[in-house]
Amino acid sequence: MTHTTAATTLPMSVRSHLAQTGYLLEPEQVVVSPETRLRYRIDRMLGEGGFGQAYLASRLGRSRVVPRRRIDGWLREAYFGQLLEGHPRAINVFDAFPLAREDGRLVYCLTLEYASQGDLRAYLHRTGKGWPESTARREIAGVLQVLGKLHRGQMLHRDLTPMNVFVCDRRSLKLGDFGIVRHQSDRRGITAGTLNPLTAPSEILAGGAPKWQARDDVYQVGQLLGMLVKGDAQTRIRTHEIRLLPCSDHLKEIVHRCIGERRKRYESARELIEALSDRPRPLKAGVLRTLEGAHLAFTGILTKRRPEAIRAARRAGAIVHGSPSRLTTVVVRGRPNPLQAAGREAGLKLMEIKRLRALGQRITLLNESQFWRLAERRGKGARSERAFRRRRV
Structure with missing residues (x-):
């Protein structure tokens, strides 16, 4: 069963939600880490998500200001904090420790x-405002460096939402x-469980694709890229909106391939x-001597009827x-x-021609x-056409 969740971090104004759980x-x-013996003074609450609450805190005795966050998935967050330690595009985890409250409850802290x-x-x-294309390309490529490290280790993020990508100093994005x-x-993926509907692939939400794969992480990055150049991350990008994005056709093509047909996405x-x-x-345009035996497709507007x-x-x-396929050898292009x-x-x-060419098809x-x-x-x-149809049957 697939469970959808709200935003990872909710604004503090959502008082009704906070009232149900209380402030941790x-x-x-002042809290003390039994692991590092460092002391932190809580300044204020930043927000709350599905796994815990986030607070702004100051490390006593140091000038660096860091946030604290209590989550149920503490061990997993701590693990990935170590795995990605020092990565310039990942939010750093400085400390991880349990904290015993006066009421006897144990709070797991990061x-x-x-x-x-x-x-x-x-x-x-x-x-x-949307970001300039060059900036959007650079920053998304930076986030992809983190995702690439996960993919190389056969790990899937599954929660690449605009609430989990953070804007740091000098408009640098970090995951x-x-x-x-x-x-x-294996590469067949994992069963899609908890997810955020804002950027989850349509096929996953509809139940048409039972397993989440690396290409579904790519779908989410395509959503982030489109939102970044559009300047709005309140709603998901639809394929019919892509041609209206304020960017080059090449970037539009990238976004479309990310969020378009699943089998054609970047892997x-x-x-x-x-x-x-x-x-x-x-x-x-290339050069051809004859159409005899060519597997041909048309695209664009021709001067004569199709x-x-x-x-x-x-x-x-x-x-x-x-349409172009793995059999296609010739494409006739009319006006765009x-x-x-x-x-x-x-x-x-x-776009399909380019994809097939990239796979080595001539x-x-x-x-x-x-x-x-x-x-x-x-x-x-007609004889060639009939012979081909007989072979297909």
């Missing part, structure tokens, strides 16, 4: 790095909250880092497909549709004038 610590209270600008959702809501990270025994954080770093070569072009291709000996999913160079078919791109010249050379046409 009080302002001016001393964490303080994110001065708050979480990404609150920051964007406060500023109301925090590893409370529901899980190991996977891991590493693949997404490469996509953000390397801009693809522009799609240029059925007429299909008949001409078949007469020239081509086998026509509705202004309503393409991710800009002029990134309609759904063009696909020749023809412009419309090249196609009509080749179509005038009649081939075995």
Whole structure:
């Protein structure tokens, strides 16, 4: 069964929720770590999430200010604090210790790095502005470095929400909250349990994909990237919104591949880092001598009606497909549709061509004038098409 949760960190104004659980610590209270013998003075409460409460605290005798947080998943957070110790893109865990309260209750404490600008959702809501594309690329790539380390260790984060990405000094993004990270025994993934519906993949929410995989972490990063350039993290990004994002077509294409069809997503954080770093070569028309035997697909707006072009291709000996696939060898490109999913160079078919080419498939791109010249050379046409259909049956 899948359980959805609210935001990882709720604002302090949600008094009704806090009243149900009560404050675990009080302002001016001094707590002592039995592990390190360090003393911390509680300043104020920052917020509360599904696993505990967060407080701003000062380490006595030092100038550094750090937050405290009590969570039920204390051991897991402490473990990942050690695993990611010193990583410049992960919220640092300075201390972890249990604290016995006067009422006999045991509170499990973490001393964490303080994110001065708050979480990404609150920051964007406060500023109301999207980030420049170059900054968004750099900062998301930084967060992906942490995720990449998890993926290399066969771990899935599953909670990459704007409430778990924090804005630190100089608008540097850092990833925090590893409370529901899980190991996977193989690449098939793990059963999707507790999740946040804000950035959880649609297939997971609908029950169509029973297991969470690395590509689902990538989906969440795509959501974060879209929110960052849009300047709004209150609602999830939908695929039909991508073409309206204030960024380059290449970045729109990356976001679309992250949150679009599941089987076509980037497989891991590493693949997404490469996509953000390397801009693809522009799609240029190739050279072809004949359409005979070609597996052909059309994209864009042609000067003649599509059925007429299909008949001409078949007469020239081509086998026509509705969309690019692993069989496709030739794509005829007309004028771009202004309503393409991710800009002029990134309609759904063009994105699929790029993906297939990246997998090593050879696909020749023809412009419309090249196609009509080749179509005038009649081939075995119908016979080739019928033979192909018989093989498919």
